[in-house]
Amino acid sequence: MFIPIYIIFAVMIVLAVVQWLWIIVGILKSSPRRRQHRLIKLNLPILPYGLWIILFTIVPIGMIVFYAVTGGGLGDIFNNFDVILRSLMVSFLTTIFCILFGFPFAYFLSRMSERAQNNCVLLITLPMWTSLLLRTYAWKAILNNNGFLNNILAAIGLPRLTIIGTTGAVIFGMVCDFIPFAILPMWTAMKKIDENIIGAARDLGADGKNLLFRVIIPLAMPGIFSAIIMVFAPSVSTLGFNSLLGLNKHMLVGDLIEKRFLESNGAGSALALVLTLLLLIILYIMNKFDSETVEATLT
Numbered sequence: 001m002f003i004p005i006y007i008i009f010a011v012m013i014v015l016a017v018v019q020w021l022w023i024i025v026g027i028l029k030s031s032p033r034r035r036q037h038r039l040i041k042l043n044l045p046i047l048p049y050g051l052w053i054i055l056f057t058i059v060p061i062g063m064i065v066f067y068a069v070t071g072g073g074l075g076d077i078f079n080n081f082d083v084i085l086r087s088l089m090v091s092f093l094t095t096i097f098c099i100l101f102g103f104p105f106a107y108f109l110s111r112m113s114e115r116a117q118n119n120c121v122l123l124i125t126l127p128m129w130t131s132l133l134l135r136t137y138a139w140k141a142i143l144n145n146n147g148f149l150n151n152i153l154a155a156i157g158l159p160r161l162t163i164i165g166t167t168g169a170v171i172f173g174m175v176c177d178f179i180p181f182a183i184l185p186m187w188t189a190m191k192k193i194d195e196n197i198i199g200a201a202r203d204l205g206a207d208g209k210n211l212l213f214r215v216i217i218p219l220a221m222p223g224i225f226s227a228i229i230m231v232f233a234p235s236v237s238t239l240g241f242n243s244l245l246g247l248n249k250h251m252l253v254g255d256l257i258e259k260r261f262l263e264s265n266g267a268g269s270a271l272a273l274v275l276t277l278l279l280l281i282i283l284y285i286m287n288k289f290d291s292e293t294v295e296a297t298l299t
Contacts, residue, residue, distance in 0.1 A: 140164065198216070
């Protein structure tokens with residue numbers, strides 16, 4: 001059944017307005033003494049938001065589970081297991097490079113003045129104001145066989161490089177697009193490190209190596225774990241990099257899910273369900289290590 005777009009917009013607007021009105025009425029009617037008890041007991045202000053989550057998150061996930069089980073697409077998972085492993089490997093390498101390149105930048109950024117930090121954060125987030133697809137097309141124009149990079153190499157007498165159509169080009173594009181998601185949480189964590197702690201470590205005889213690995217990195221671990229999650233989760237299912245930078249030579253799971261959904265809801269839902277479960281398991285493990293690391297740092 002076709003649902004007109006204005007009906008969808010109307011439902012979304014009504015849910016948003018009801019949520020805000022519900023919160024305002026709840027705050028006005030509840031006295032300061034009863035407010036905390038009422039919110040804890042009934043959780044009234046979050047009911048519209050809970051309805052929003054049910055309609056636009058739980059219901060779509062339930063539909064994916066339903067199509068995956070009844071659509072006969074579970075057998076397609078084993079036939080494309082190599083694609084899933086390749087996507088996990090590409091995402092893992094992308095995350096590693098984002099952490100390696102982003103950590104030094106985040107550290108020096110956290111040691112700058114407040115004004116310089118604000119300016120650098122603006123420059124970091126500026127590329128995200130444009131579409132991911134446009135940024136990927138830009139990298140394709142730069143890395144192409146007749147692109148900007150190879151023209152410069154040819155002008156100075158160096159051989160042209162074949163970059164487009166390789167896994168390295170895909171990983172390079174992902175790193176360039178997702179590295180802001182690694183820099184920002186690490187910068188936030190390192191900005192909270194007290195300079196007196198670093199100074200005390202120096203006074204106790206810590207050299208640069210011990211200061212980095214025994215003081216700065218342990219204190220920045222919450223930001224590092226957040227960066228890993230924020231880079232790995234979107235990169236494992238992203239679209240466009242394989243088709244534009246990899247020239248469809250190395251199929252990734254995001255492109256495969258899109259292809260399978262165009263053929264059958266069952267096959268696409270099965271792959272999406274497996275990918276979701278894998279991500280949930282990985283995120284659970286990362287959160288477990290994150291909690292243990294924070295407790296060890298505090299003690």
